[in-house]
Amino acid sequence: MSPPQVSQDLYLHVRVVISIIVGLCITTLLNGFARFVQHPRRAKVSILHLGWAASLLLWIIHFWWWEFRLSMVPQWTFANYFFVILYAILFYFLCTLLFPSDLKDYSGYEDYFLSRRKWFFGFLAATFLADVIDTRLKGSVYLHSFGIEYPIRIIANLIICAIAMFTSDRRMQLTLLAVAFLYHIALIILVYSTQ
Numbered sequence: 001m002s003p004p005q006v007s008q009d010l011y012l013h014v015r016v017v018i019s020i021i022v023g024l025c026i027t028t029l030l031n032g033f034a035r036f037v038q039h040p041r042r043a044k045v046s047i048l049h050l051g052w053a054a055s056l057l058l059w060i061i062h063f064w065w066w067e068f069r070l071s072m073v074p075q076w077t078f079a080n081y082f083f084v085i086l087y088a089i090l091f092y093f094l095c096t097l098l099f100p101s102d103l104k105d106y107s108g109y110e111d112y113f114l115s116r117r118k119w120f121f122g123f124l125a126a127t128f129l130a131d132v133i134d135t136r137l138k139g140s141v142y143l144h145s146f147g148i149e150y151p152i153r154i155i156a157n158l159i160i161c162a163i164a165m166f167t168s169d170r171r172m173q174l175t176l177l178a179v180a181f182l183y184h185i186a187l188i189i190l191v192y193s194t195q
Helices: 006-037 048-070 080-100 109-115 117-138 139-142 147-168 168-191
Strands: none
Touching: 006 048, 006 080, 006 117, 006 139, 006 147, 048 109, 048 117, 080 109, 080 117, 109 117, 117 139, 117 147
């Protein structure tokens, strides 16, 4: 058995692995966006698909920002480390779901997105559930610092995911996208503008 390590050393180790996964997420999304510029006629562009991709990019950047608070974890265990890595991997799966290697069986990105909406919104819902565990991991003071807004945000996002999983109506999907995206921007402005 190895000697106990200093928590900050373990935090730095965890941060490196998370940064690799976040880098893969951002690379996947940026490569996907670049495809539209490289080959504009190859696949039909969709505002719904692009909107969720842009929203996901914002979530990933935000995720990397709030994971700085992992430095507050007093004692790291392998279970904590494993959980945080799985949490980051959820975002990677979301990125790869948005930009598949080919669209041969689909009329465009919107057709593809709507056909995979249960997978996409299922993984997205899992990120919100993981966020609850992640926030608790950072300590009760951190959890309670968000007040009543935090459980409301988690529940609202889970409801958005549940509705989006089961509706293929384009207008409803665009409405859910707009609500989720605008709420996320407002949250970042209100909570993190001074942090």
